[in-house]
Amino acid sequence: MLAAVMLLLALARPVSAAPDGTSRRAEALKRLLEVFGIEDPPAPPAHVKQPPQYMVDLFNTVANADGVTKNPGVLEGNTVRSFLDKIHSEKMHFLFVLSSVTKNEKILAAELHLFRLWPRASDGPKRHHFCQVSVYQVLDKTRPEAPEGRKLLASRLLALQGSGWEVFAITQAVRDWAQDESSNQGLLVSVQSLGGGLPDPPGVRFASSRDHHESKKPMLVLFTDDGRRGASLPANAFPGRAPVLPAKMTVPKGSGPRSTRSLDRLQPCQRHPLSVDFEEIGWSGWIISPRGYNAYHCKGACPFPLGENMRPTNHATVQSIINALKLSEGVSSPCCVPDKLYSINLLYFDDDENVVLKQYDDMVAGSCGCH
Secondary structure, three states: OHHHHHHHHHHHOOOOOOHHHHHHHHHHHHHHHHHOOOOOOOOOOOOOOOOOHHHHHHHHHHEOOOOEEOOOOOOOOOEEEEEEOOOOOOOOEEOOOOOOOOOOOEEEEEEEEEEEEOOOHHHOOOOOOEEEEEEEEEOOOOOOOOHHHEEEEEEEEEEOOOOEEEEEEOHHHHHHHHHOHHHOOOEEEEEEEOOOOOOOOOOOEEOOOOOOOHHHOOEEEEEEEOOOOOOOOOOOOOOOOOOOOOOOOOOOOOOHHHHHHHHHHHOEOEEEOOEEEHHHHOOOOOEEEOOEEEOOEEEOEOOOOOOHHHOOOHHHHHHHHHHHHOOOOOOOOOOEEEEEEEEEEEEEEOOOOOEEEEEEEEEEEEEEEEO
16 A cells, blocks of 8 residues: 555656556555545535534544544544535524435445524523434425424424533444435434423524524534555554664665665665645645645665564564575565554545545554565
């Protein structure tokens, strides 16, 4: 994977007019998209669009500024998708189009996020301090208010005074929609005052997708797992700088390419920066965060005898001995490779302009060793 990234970075810069240069760059970009599980890069949003604050906060909780996972275990699965209401109705009837969810994604949890508004002064005094909020799965969109046209998903009592986000679990309904797309008739939210038929209005109001700010619009949040798992170790203690490296070996002075190659061979195995810039690649229009990250790469010699600072495996130690003593023909010295890999997170707009948070394993070399 890192080799694909390195190839991309070499090709992302302007290339000569040679026909094979253009095709190699296109192939490199295609391979990198495969690493990120994307067939084609999504088009940037048609208009300037702010991602839901919930998704931004979730990204900042999970990842550092470079996108590297800092709090493993926060996400359930490796993908979080957010969907905005497509009906924009004055009534509390919401429809979320889930066409961007792939067939191989396992739905782990689904939540309806509604922003609760402060009661209006014009509502007047209330006879009760609480009201009941119910969320229904619509079974028949021609009569969603009828008992046989809806199915209760969640219900709770809310105090009349207050403001902020309310979250309702609706996992089973979304799983039904994923199995049969035609069954997706949306959700209906009902607010009823306590006391059965008293004339006072319910009091609790929620922001709608039609009349309120983007940051307060109703939202469906979907937690899924696409099964793409690697051997990444969670970077809960990921350092902000490179690990302490062994002292550099003394090298003879020289000049020119041959001297540079000799210098590289004499340097001990260690980690070096490898910048991945999404703007340079041409992806900055749809990736929200991060703007790029440091993948790092491993370079250097694994000379005999291998010390503990080379983090060698037992196999590498034996191989270095065989190579040094020339006990077997054609046995090379061990290679300098990543021995810890960390995951990164991307926050981006998909083809439907939904905001997605996705975690990718094995994307950052955490440290290097001789293997």
